[in-house]
């Protein structure tokens with residue numbers, strides 16, 4: 368059978384050699400430190416789990432939901448006011464998605480026509496490209512460079528590209544590079560977007576994982592943001608509910624309505640039990656979110672500080688659950704370094720080029736193991752002699 372040409376847009380799985388090595392080392396009984404996948408190892412809070420148990424006992428919650436229930440939309444509106452200081456959202460500005468991944472995968476189908484230009488970060492989270500291509504739009508990558516603290520620099524986007532661009536994805540705190548937005552960067556982006564009539568799609572997956580006393584916020588809290596943009600607001604990482612697939616598209620009502628029109632053709636609404644889970648998370652206590660951020664910071668310190676003490680100059684990540692490290696001299700590619708690192712130390716990380724060409728020469732570590740295990744991983748690297 369000849370399958371859709373659309374599938375040809377997506378490359379082959381580049382991780383197979385890493386996977387093969389991992390399986391081989393596991394067979395040998397080697398100790399592995401898997402810092403490759405960004406799945407949190409923390410627990411969801413008890414009141415969130417209880418909400419699911421209670422909701423599941425009620426047969427009415429097993430029907431098609433067909434819509435976002437007003438209580439859930441209101442919970443998002445109130446959370447934005449309380450947590451982010453974004454005060455005058457309305458329920459029409461809020462729509463659920465089955466995770467930001469799904470939302471980002473579909474949004475460009477609602478926004479773009481073939482050939483429209485969408486600006487994406489490089490390195491960046493892979494679904495940005497996949498969604499753009501599914502929407503038959505054309506990606507144009509803006510680099511996240513070390514000299515700009517891995518932040519978007521709209522001044523460097525050529526004028527003709529800015530004129531042609533339909534949308535721009537901004538994702539801060541950033542996966543994989545661990546940079547965090549500043550008011551200056553957001554204000555520049557908003558002014559640029561207004562001037563060039565570009566829709567900003569802000570992916571806010573890590574607003575609760577920000578270090579060194581900085582408080583994470585929302586793109587929509589900046590003046591003018593609501594006229595130029597929307598934000599994906601995911602509960603996955605803040606509340607450790609990655610498998611539940613709960614996220615929201617929030618912001619400009621015309622954009623939310625367009626994406627809703629598309630999604631309502633292919634989806635009968637979020638499972639009502641999950642809508643109850645979302646309400647519990649958004650209206651309940653959030654002290655665990657703060658404690659867990661401190662733990663992520665301790666892990667960041669253990670990894671970055673530990674690697675620096677071995678002579679590998681890895682800067683502190685500012686936010687997200689990732690550390691972005693330039694590979695040591697002498698390795699021809701990120702992939703070769705990852706394979707060698709795994710072989711000699713049991714530490715597994717992700718080659719930077721899997722996030723885009725500007726990721727070549729870097730690797731990404733996910734802070735998904737407790738401090739003691741990260742310290743053991745650092746010791747394994749030290750003992751291996753890999754760093755000379």
Ligand SMILES: Cc1ncc(COP(=O)(O)O)c(C=O)c1O
Pocket residue numbers: 405465466467468469492538541542570572601602603609612613614
């Ligand atoms: C930048 C970014 N956006 C979105 C997601 C996916 O979020 P969700 O679980 O809501 O689909 C991730 C997950 O790793 C991510 O790193």
